[in-house]
Structure formats: structure tokens, C-alpha cells
Amino acid sequence: MEVLGIVVIASVLIVGYRAWNKRRAYQGYLAKREDLEGHSPKEPWTILQHKDMEIYVKRERCHCGGKVYSRAEYPLEDYPHVRVLVCECVRCEEVIRLYFQREYLQ
Numbered sequence: 001m002e003v004l005g006i007v008v009i010a011s012v013l014i015v016g017y018r019a020w021n022k023r024r025a026y027q028g029y030l031a032k033r034e035d036l037e038g039h040s041p042k043e044p045w046t047i048l049q050h051k052d053m054e055i056y057v058k059r060e061r062c063h064c065g066g067k068v069y070s071r072a073e074y075p076l077e078d079y080p081h082v083r084v085l086v087c088e089c090v091r092c093e094e095v096i097r098l099y100f101q102r103e104y105l106q
């Protein structure tokens with residue numbers, strides 16, 4: 001009976017540790033993503049043609065490794081030349097916003 005109790009406690013601790021570790025890794029990923037070019041309105045990707053946005057969307061990967069597809073697009077009030085592309089992961093449905101500078105659009 002005592003052994004069973006120890007096994008149960010150890011299992012709970014292992015599951016809890018894995019969940020905590022996974023969450024920590026995810027938060028680290030989110031913090032890093034903010035600093036990447038194209039992932040914040042302060043540092044958007046500069047595009048020359050509208051179709052360039054598709055190239056960036058195809059290259060983008062979610063933290064789970066899944067590809068993303070664009071779901072919506074809208075302008076930013078505070079940054080008049082920046083467009084936001086709202087993308088979603090095909091695997092985990094994580095929403096990823098990509099920012100594009102359209103000032104030099106031809």
C-alpha cells in the first residue's frame with residue numbers, strides 16, 4: 001500500500017513538472033517571438049508587393065512546428081503604414097500576428 005502511494009505521488013509530481021516545463025518553454029517562446037522582425041508593429045517586415053506577405057506566411061512556423069495560414073488582415077491606427085495579418089496554426093490553432101510595412105508598396 002505504501003509503495004502504491006509513493007508511485008501515485010511520483011506520477012503526480014512528474015506530470016506536474018512536465019506541465020510546468022512546457023508552460024515555461026511556451027512563455028519563453030512568446031517573449032522571443034515579440035523581438036523577432038515582423039512580429040511587432042515596431043519592427044514590421046517591409047514589403048514591396050502585396051504577394052510578399054504570402055512568402056512570409058509560408059515561412060512562418062508556430063511553436064508546435066505547424067504551418068500557419070492567414071485568416072484576416074487589418075490596418076493599425078497608431079501605425080498608418082503597418083498592416084496586421086492574423087494567422088492561425090493548422091495544428092494547434094495558435095493565433096500569430098504578423099506585421100508588414102506597406103509604405104513602399106508598388
Ligand SMILES: [Zn+2]
Pocket residue numbers: 062063064065066089090091092093094
Ligand atoms: Zn501550433
